[in-house]
Amino acid sequence: MRGMLTVFKKEVRENMRDRRTIMTSLLIGPLAGPLLFVLMMMMVADKVGEKSEELLELAVIGQERAPNLITFLEQQEVQIKAPPEDPEAAILAKEEDVIVRIPEQFPEQWLAGEPATVEVIADNSRRNVDITIRRVKALLRAYGGQVGVLRLQLRGVPATLSSPLYVKNVDLSTATSRAAELLAILPYFLMLTAFIGGMHLAIDTTAGEKERKSLEPLLINPVPRWQIMAGKLLSTTTYALLSLSLTMLAFSFAIPMIPADKLGIALELNWGTMALVLLVVAPVSILASALLTILASFAKSFREAQSYMGLVVFVPLIPSLWLMINPVKADTWMMAVPLLSQNVLIYELIRGEAVSMAWFGLSILSTTTMGLLLAIIAASLYNRPRIIFGSG
Amino acid sequence: MIEVRDLYKSFGKVKAVNGVSFTARDGEITGLLGPNGAGKTTTLRMLYSLLPPDSGQILIDGLDPTRDSLAIKRTLGVVPDSRGLYTRLSARENIRYYGQMQGMKNSALEQRIEDLVVTLDMGDFIDRRTEGFSQGQRVKVAIARAVVHEPKTVLLDEPSNGLDVMSTRALRDYILSLKSAGLCVVLSTHIMQEVAALCDRIVIIAKGRVAADGTADELLERSGANSLEDAFVQLIGTEEGLLA
Numbered sequence: 001m002r003g004m005l006t007v008f009k010k011e012v013r014e015n016m017r018d019r020r021t022i023m024t025s026l027l028i029g030p031l032a033g034p035l036l037f038v039l040m041m042m043m044v045a046d047k048v049g050e051k052s053e054e055l056l057e058l059a060v061i062g063q064e065r066a067p068n069l070i071t072f073l074e075q076q077e078v079q080i081k082a083p084p085e086d087p088e089a090a091i092l093a094k095e096e097d098v099i100v101r102i103p104e105q106f107p108e109q110w111l112a113g114e115p116a117t118v119e120v121i122a123d124n125s126r127r128n129v130d131i132t133i134r135r136v137k138a139l140l141r142a143y144g145g146q147v148g149v150l151r152l153q154l155r156g157v158p159a160t161l162s163s164p165l166y167v168k169n170v171d172l173s174t175a176t177s178r179a180a181e182l183l184a185i186l187p188y189f190l191m192l193t194a195f196i197g198g199m200h201l202a203i204d205t206t207a208g209e210k211e212r213k214s215l216e217p218l219l220i221n222p223v224p225r226w227q228i229m230a231g232k233l234l235s236t237t238t239y240a241l242l243s244l245s246l247t248m249l250a251f252s253f254a255i256p257m258i259p260a261d262k263l264g265i266a267l268e269l270n271w272g273t274m275a276l277v278l279l280v281v282a283p284v285s286i287l288a289s290a291l292l293t294i295l296a297s298f299a300k301s302f303r304e305a306q307s308y309m310g311l312v313v314f315v316p317l318i319p320s321l322w323l324m325i326n327p328v329k330a331d332t333w334m335m336a337v338p339l340l341s342q343n344v345l346i347y348e349l350i351r352g353e354a355v356s357m358a359w360f361g362l363s364i365l366s367t368t369t370m371g372l373l374l375a376i377i378a379a380s381l382y383n384r385p386r387i388i389f390g391s392g
Numbered sequence: 393m394i395e396v397r398d399l400y401k402s403f404g405k406v407k408a409v410n411g412v413s414f415t416a417r418d419g420e421i422t423g424l425l426g427p428n429g430a431g432k433t434t435t436l437r438m439l440y441s442l443l444p445p446d447s448g449q450i451l452i453d454g455l456d457p458t459r460d461s462l463a464i465k466r467t468l469g470v471v472p473d474s475r476g477l478y479t480r481l482s483a484r485e486n487i488r489y490y491g492q493m494q495g496m497k498n499s500a501l502e503q504r505i506e507d508l509v510v511t512l513d514m515g516d517f518i519d520r521r522t523e524g525f526s527q528g529q530r531v532k533v534a535i536a537r538a539v540v541h542e543p544k545t546v547l548l549d550e551p552s553n554g555l556d557v558m559s560t561r562a563l564r565d566y567i568l569s570l571k572s573a574g575l576c577v578v579l580s581t582h583i584m585q586e587v588a589a590l591c592d593r594i595v596i597i598a599k600g601r602v603a604a605d606g607t608a609d610e611l612l613e614r615s616g617a618n619s620l621e622d623a624f625v626q627l628i629g630t631e632e633g634l635l636a
Contacts, residue, residue, distance in 0.1 A: 002495060006492040212479070217472055217490075
């Protein structure tokens with residue numbers, strides 16, 4: 001164990017002196033995630049606020065055919081304006097968000113008591129006009145409803161008769177669980193940090209040693225190879241963990257900056273939850289370090305290793321994407337799958353759900369086991385001359 | 393003392409070492425002389441147990457590298473062909489790292505480093521980071537870390553590669569001092585003058601085989617040549633690789 005500790009101490013100290021390591025592992029990595037996250041949330045909040053509050057300017061074609069509708073809209077503080085020459089083109093050119101067209105046969109249909117057609121012209125694929133479209137449709141529906149009720153009352157029919165069904169929305173999602181929808185991306189950010197935090201050391205301690213031709217003399221020391229590799233893996237894991245902890249810290253400062261009230265959500269991530277989240281993600285740093293070390297071991301130079309690393313950052317993305325596309329109920333088997341279990345657990349934790357201790361245990365155990373297994377593979381690679389000498 | 397008998401090692405179809413035998417005695421400098429690619433480095437790698445031989449036997453002070461790898465590494469001081477240093481560590485930290493890997497105790501280690509600073513004349517740069525060191529400085533640090541644990545046997549693979557005249561002289565003086573301290577020294581080289589200046593015994597290796605083995609005088613006598621260089625060319629039967 002002496003040899004392992006010697007290697008560990010040397011790697012940690014040597015890399016502390018490397019500006020690149022400090023930048024990627026301990027500064028940019030931990031700050032980028034939370035920063036990006038908060039900015040994203042702020043933009044969402046801005047969009048939501050802006051669109052539902054701003055004055056609605058609506059171009060209407062054929063205003064003269066439905067003067068009462070126009071009056072109604074104006075009463076609802078909609079500013080009615082003249083339509084453009086070519087409405088379809090104006091929408092496609094993004095000059096207008098929504099245009100309402102009152103067709104020629106509207107007065108005829110209206111007077112005959114038939115459903116009178118009103119067209120709402122918009123490009124539904126434009127996500128930022130969603131809210132405007134919804135507002136316009138809601139206003140038109142409200143007008144239609146009002147008139148319908150009046151017509152029935154004129155004929156002495158109770159208005160309620162035409163509404164055999166009353167659909168009431170009972171939303172059971174609490175403000176906290178709505179916030180969780182947005183926070184679902186947090187596990188990915190955290191796991192990515194574990195990977196990025198260990199990346200530089202994983203390369204430096206393997207491909208880096210080969211590139212500067214210091215691996216062969218190192219292995220001539222009377223220390224078993226597995227101890228040398230264990231020391232290296234331990235230092236990589238330490239940096240990954242350090243990076244992860246700093247990210248958690250950055251998040252704990254960043255999350256209160258999210259305009260939660262504007263989004264209509266509650267964000268309460270207290271220190272206890274934070275600590276639990278960290279505990280859940282911590283084993284990922286072992287897994288990440290071992291995986292990165294194995295990959296970097298096959299490279300002969302720093303550059304070559306870096307090009308492999310680019311692909312590894314997609315690994316933690318896989319379970320996050322899977323959950324996004326296929327939102328399933330948390331289940332026990334998921335706890336046995338590294339990276340997926342962290343996703344599920346963190347999601348449950350920030351939703352404020354009670355999670356059973358057994359799940360925590362299973363997730364930590366399965367991820368750690370997988371990590372150690374990969375670590376053993378990484379260490380055994382160094383018994384191969386091909387890995388040590390680069391060739392031959 | 394090193395005894396090598398019938399050593400074989402091939403990589404795929406390439407027979408890198410094809411029946412090498414020699415003996416290196418304590419208090420002597422044994423030179424493995426041969427053109428590039430003759431199998432010198434592969435032979436040395438088998439001596440310091442980084443490569444297992446396909447067949448044949450190696451005994452270093454009675455220990456077999458294939459069986460007592462760790463024990464062998466404790467008795468050997470090796471300056472291999474690759475001698476990269478950690479550029480973010482000072483020369484002293486580089487040497488200290490290897491001393492700790494050898495299991496040396498702190499006080500003994502620090503004292504030994506001080507001694508090496510004097511012997512190898514490293515006072516000017518011992519506490520500087522090794523980034524930007526000259527070849528000569530780098531070789532000194534590589535030697536210091538290789539012998540920090542006071543090994544009984546020292547193996548050097550092409551030690552004077554890339555050194556200027558002054559550094560080469562200093563290196564030769566140091567190697568001679570190891571010999572007078574009674575150590576068993578083996579060095580591989582393709583430089584004739586180095587062998588002539590240093591070695592008590594010369595083992596000429598070509599194409600993975602021992603072409604000749606003996607003192608300089610014996611080799612001259614056997615080949616009937618006037619100079620060691622001519623003898624070398626005659627014994628390996630080609631000039632290939634000599635000018636490298």
